[in-house]
Amino acid sequence: MPANGEARARPASIRDVARLASVSHQTVSRVLNEHPSIRAETRQRVLDAIRTLDYRPNPAARALASSRTNLLGILSATVGEYGTTSAIVAIERAARERGYSISTLNLPDSTPAAIGEAVRLLQHEQVDGIIVLAPQVRVYNVIGGLGLTVPVVSLQTSTGGDAESVAADQMLGARMAVEHLIGLGHSDVLHIAGPQDWIEAESRMRGYLDAMFEADLPALPPIRGDWTADFGHFAGRELSARRDITAVFAANDLMAIGLMHGFREAGARVPDDVCVIGFDDIPVAAHIWPTLSTVRVDFAELGRRAVTHLLAIIDRQDAPVFEMLRPELIVRESTTRRATRP
Amino acid sequence: MPANGEARARPASIRDVARLASVSHQTVSRVLNEHPSIRAETRQRVLDAIRTLDYRPNPAARALASSRTNLLGILSATVGEYGTTSAIVAIERAARERGYSISTLNLPDSTPAAIGEAVRLLQHEQVDGIIVLAPQVRVYNVIGGLGLTVPVVSLQTSTGGDAESVAADQMLGARMAVEHLIGLGHSDVLHIAGPQDWIEAESRMRGYLDAMFEADLPALPPIRGDWTADFGHFAGRELSARRDITAVFAANDLMAIGLMHGFREAGARVPDDVCVIGFDDIPVAAHIWPTLSTVRVDFAELGRRAVTHLLAIIDRQDAPVFEMLRPELIVRESTTRRATRP
DNA sequence: TTGTATGCGTTATCAA
DNA sequence: TTGATAACGCATACAA
Numbered sequence: 001m002p003a004n005g006e007a008r009a010r011p012a013s014i015r016d017v018a019r020l021a022s023v024s025h026q027t028v029s030r031v032l033n034e035h036p037s038i039r040a041e042t043r044q045r046v047l048d049a050i051r052t053l054d055y056r057p058n059p060a061a062r063a064l065a066s067s068r069t070n071l072l073g074i075l076s077a078t079v080g081e082y083g084t085t086s087a088i089v090a091i092e093r094a095a096r097e098r099g100y101s102i103s104t105l106n107l108p109d110s111t112p113a114a115i116g117e118a119v120r121l122l123q124h125e126q127v128d129g130i131i132v133l134a135p136q137v138r139v140y141n142v143i144g145g146l147g148l149t150v151p152v153v154s155l156q157t158s159t160g161g162d163a164e165s166v167a168a169d170q171m172l173g174a175r176m177a178v179e180h181l182i183g184l185g186h187s188d189v190l191h192i193a194g195p196q197d198w199i200e201a202e203s204r205m206r207g208y209l210d211a212m213f214e215a216d217l218p219a220l221p222p223i224r225g226d227w228t229a230d231f232g233h234f235a236g237r238e239l240s241a242r243r244d245i246t247a248v249f250a251a252n253d254l255m256a257i258g259l260m261h262g263f264r265e266a267g268a269r270v271p272d273d274v275c276v277i278g279f280d281d282i283p284v285a286a287h288i289w290p291t292l293s294t295v296r297v298d299f300a301e302l303g304r305r306a307v308t309h310l311l312a313i314i315d316r317q318d319a320p321v322f323e324m325l326r327p328e329l330i331v332r333e334s335t336t337r338r339a340t341r342p
Numbered sequence: 343m344p345a346n347g348e349a350r351a352r353p354a355s356i357r358d359v360a361r362l363a364s365v366s367h368q369t370v371s372r373v374l375n376e377h378p379s380i381r382a383e384t385r386q387r388v389l390d391a392i393r394t395l396d397y398r399p400n401p402a403a404r405a406l407a408s409s410r411t412n413l414l415g416i417l418s419a420t421v422g423e424y425g426t427t428s429a430i431v432a433i434e435r436a437a438r439e440r441g442y443s444i445s446t447l448n449l450p451d452s453t454p455a456a457i458g459e460a461v462r463l464l465q466h467e468q469v470d471g472i473i474v475l476a477p478q479v480r481v482y483n484v485i486g487g488l489g490l491t492v493p494v495v496s497l498q499t500s501t502g503g504d505a506e507s508v509a510a511d512q513m514l515g516a517r518m519a520v521e522h523l524i525g526l527g528h529s530d531v532l533h534i535a536g537p538q539d540w541i542e543a544e545s546r547m548r549g550y551l552d553a554m555f556e557a558d559l560p561a562l563p564p565i566r567g568d569w570t571a572d573f574g575h576f577a578g579r580e581l582s583a584r585r586d587i588t589a590v591f592a593a594n595d596l597m598a599i600g601l602m603h604g605f606r607e608a609g610a611r612v613p614d615d616v617c618v619i620g621f622d623d624i625p626v627a628a629h630i631w632p633t634l635s636t637v638r639v640d641f642a643e644l645g646r647r648a649v650t651h652l653l654a655i656i657d658r659q660d661a662p663v664f665e666m667l668r669p670e671l672i673v674r675e676s677t678t679r680r681a682t683r684p
Numbered sequence: 685t686t687g688t689a690t691g692c693g694t695t696a697t698c699a700a
Numbered sequence: 701t702t703g704a705t706a707a708c709g710c711a712t713a714c715a716a
């Protein structure tokens with residue numbers, strides 16, 4: 001402890017390394033940045049010096065000189081949602097594995113002013129790229145109108161179209177859910193949708209409409225919810241009076257769970273009187289009663305893809321083209337067979 | 343658009359501001375850093391120039407010169423847990439409001455090596471301070487043994503003792519839960535605990551033990567779980583055979599929900615045969631069936647306090663002394679009165 | 685293959 | 701109260 005106590009007064013700089021390796025600091029810089037023309041032996045000497053000094057380049061100095069920060073920004077809304085959280089964790093890990101840090105910024109609200117300010121902040125931090133997890137149409141509109149120079153990749157924008165996004169085929173997922181209900185003999189299927197302006201809400205609703213249309217069944221006007229279990233609860237109580245419905249596809253599990261609560265309170269039995277299917281497969285879905293049939297999307301994989309895509313753009317390589325992630329239907333007892341109509 | 347199109351080629355620097363205000367860049371720096379000795383009129387001129395140029399100091403340059411980054415690191419484990427997520431969102435907002443950015447780092451595992459490496463990474467990013475949300479004893483042991491120079495504040499360490507932590511009184515919360523059961527006439531209360539090494543698990547278990555002791559009731563040996571609903575499910579099936587238990591206090595809601603699932607499968611009715619109470623008040627708790635009595639902790643407030651505390655340390659001011667946050671008991675139908683023993 | 689000189693945008697030190 | 705001038709640690713020409 002008394003020995004080399006001075007060594008940790010100030011972290012080693014590139015010049016310390018250079019001195020120890022008997023080269024110029026420039027050569028050290030070359031080794032650091034994997035410059036091709038450097039003699040193997042020199043390189044090794046430098047590497048040894050780096051190791052003995054436990055040298056790590058100062059990111060601030062590097063950023064200042066190169067105007068690259070190795071920093072990725074995450075612009076998010078609605079953290080706390082199961083999918084978003086899973087994606088963020090995965091993004092962080094994937095980024096760190098590739099030598100990037102993460103700066104998170106959660107939108108206080110989705111007004112254009114707040115969105116603009118958020119992007120400005122991230123840009124001001126000189127992030128090398130931004131991953132957007134704020135699946136509202138207006139967010140993308142605002143960002144698109146900002147004329148940004150930093151690369152932006154988004155999760156879950158409109159299915160297809162935009163090249164700079166990775167997505168799961170939520171429309172397909174919704175279709176799978178509704179077709180499952182139809183296959184069980186249901187013809188009167190209602191949809192509790194997510195709020196307007198939400199891309200995922202639109203995709204899932206679209207899937208519902210398509211499935212009904214193709215089965216030649218009348219699509220009921222969807223009810224707009226707000227993703228919360230509280231809304232589902234409210235809707236369930238209201239809907240229990242309507243005897244024309246035998247099944248409901250809720251746009252997410254929370255609303256589905258609230259819905260079942262509302263039905264229960266009103267005396268409607270699930271799944272005997274009405275079947276419910278959700279979306280997301282949140283961790284409790286398998287354990288509540290009635291257990292909840294739902295659609296699972298691998299948000300973590302989506303996050304990893306976003307990182308891969310973004311780094312490719314940053315490094316000006318060809319970004320890999322990902323197919324849309326395929327959701328998985330999870331069938332549990334909340335949906336049961338029913339006699340088809342006469 | 344053609345006018346001053348060149349202005350956005352490169353962000354304005356401190357020298358641009360100086361030129362426009364007809365002062366030296368040094369004077370601008372003084373204004374920026376609220377140096378006392380500066381003439382009001384000069385100051386105003388500089389401020390105007392800053393505004394017209396939309397100047398923002400370059401954080402990398404600032405960090406390089408001052409070795410302060412205005413960056414806070416969040417070292418976390420178990421993101422995805424409801425409490426952790428709430429806290430992180432609140433921390434981020436509070437930090438941004440005070441001009442700090444957030445760098446998140448989620449531990450891949452809690453081996454000493456991983457913890458050390460994580461702290462090293464954060465330190466290397468030159469964070470001005472670290473907030474730790476990884477409530478395992480060993481994490482704090484490792485960090486404590488690292489001899490860090492950066493200020494560290496942690497959420498939920500051992501109740502009391504450590505000055506550099508903010509905490510909720512989870513022991514009290516657990517007591518409230520168990521005392522509620524006892525007050526309902528239960529004398530055979532089992533505890534499903536969290537995993538060993540988890541501070542929160544210990545606090546909640548301690549609360550259980552204390553409550554039972556003070557009520558002069560025999561404490562049953564707690565069962566160690568892993569926080570997951572799956573474990574609760576497993577435990578419920580096993581326990582349903584034991585007819586000596588009339589109530590269970592689960593260390594978190596997920597295990598409680600899984601537990602009810604297991605009981606249900608085994609034919610034990612909740613709350614008629616056995617009462618269940620949880621901890622956390624996750625969003626679905628109010629909507630599942632049977633609804634879940636539980637204990638609510640304001641993790642967001644805890645996060646805000648951590649930021650306040652950490653910034654005080656960084657600025658070398660007196661850190662405010664927070665009392666432990668008081669949890670709130672949420673009573674729902676999963677717990678009901680029971681005839682007291684003869 | 686290696687080294688020298690210069691600049692990145694700030695803060696800090698010293699004079700005036 | 702202000703202004704030169706020198707760091708801060710690195711990358712990037714350019715030269716050798």
